[in-house]
Amino acid sequence: MLKEITDPNNNKLKWIDITNPEKEELQEVARQYGLHEALLNDCLQPDHLPKYESMEDYVFMIFRIYTDQETPEADSVQELTHKIAIFYSPDFIITVHRKPQRVINELEDLLNDGHCKSCRHILNLLIRLCLLTYDVPSNKAARHLEYFEEQVFIRTRKVPLLRALYFLKRKIDVTRRMLILSNEIIDNIDTAEGDVNTRDTRDLYIRLHNVYDSLSENINQLLNLYFSVSSQRTNETMRVLTVFSVFFMPLTFVVGVYGMNFEYMPELHTKLGYPVVLFVMVMITLAIYLWFKRKGWL
Structure with a gap:
């Protein structure tokens, strides 16, 4: 137009x-x-x-x-x-x-x-x-x-x-x-x-x-x-997951050892074997926690 x-x-x-x-x-x-x-x-x-x-x-x-x-x-x-x-x-x-x-x-x-x-x-x-x-x-x-x-x-x-x-x-x-x-x-x-x-x-x-x-x-x-x-947020998430994995790795190792079901394992026949293993696992967890705290990772 x-x-x-x-x-x-x-x-x-x-x-x-x-x-x-x-x-x-x-x-x-x-x-x-x-x-x-x-x-x-x-x-x-x-x-x-x-x-x-x-x-x-x-x-x-x-x-x-x-x-x-x-x-x-x-x-x-x-x-x-x-x-x-x-x-x-x-x-x-x-x-x-x-x-x-x-x-x-x-x-x-x-x-x-x-x-x-x-x-x-x-x-x-x-x-x-x-x-x-x-x-x-x-x-x-x-x-x-x-x-x-x-x-x-x-x-x-x-x-x-x-x-x-x-x-x-x-x-x-x-x-x-x-x-x-x-x-x-x-x-x-x-x-x-x-x-x-x-x-x-x-x-x-x-x-x-x-x-x-x-x-x-x-x-x-x-x-x-x-x-x-x-x-940064991804790194934070990975850091938390890594911390949890570090806590559980030694505990998984201990559980794996006593889950092999060999016949000649002296600890299996000890009356205090179960609480001792639990105590060792607690001490391992506490040691890892104190180490992380000292390094400033927690």
Whole structure:
């Protein structure tokens, strides 16, 4: 669906928004504005990564925004983000996307309120709104990290915890990669001719980049700590089992000796043989206990 959005107070602004485009529809717009065929193909690829390409009369950009319909186990580029293709020149701006996007509606409201002065201003606001879609997920990921950290150190370890940590790590890594690939777009928006608005967009980008770098580092450290704590708990369990086995090994040996049923075993015919053997077993156990206590193993 093609929609031409105009500012009632500024006839020089020309913004065309295309939702769920058909190839014929794109080709008609391409003929009208002289758009390259290869860039039209990029518009139709749902999994295309962020890019910036400068042509003779216009600039082509692909920016990926964070989805509003995130699922707990979403971990791919298409599941976590949506694509917006942008054709920009000082005379026009064309946006292409498959589904209706909240950022487009917000930008249209800003345009109607008279906040946009030029196509460059529209582009800067659009990129800023796209970047802001990564803000709420970063806060959500930080809260999840705090929860998982508590589970690792305080609560009893559960099997689903590792699965949840994996999907959180995937989300952070995918989002961080989208921001890294968008760096060229931000650099070309905030050039030497930039103003306070473009610098504000760059500041937002740098802040989000640092936030996701920090989240990525924290999730990797938490995974390492998770495996370290798991190993420690396994070692504690093995230590307890080893202590019990050391107590029972000599007792098992004594029982095994007197369970061989040889005919000529003098102790079998002694009246005090049974209590003596029990006393010896108790003394062996006590000796092992005192030795472990002295070594600090108990």
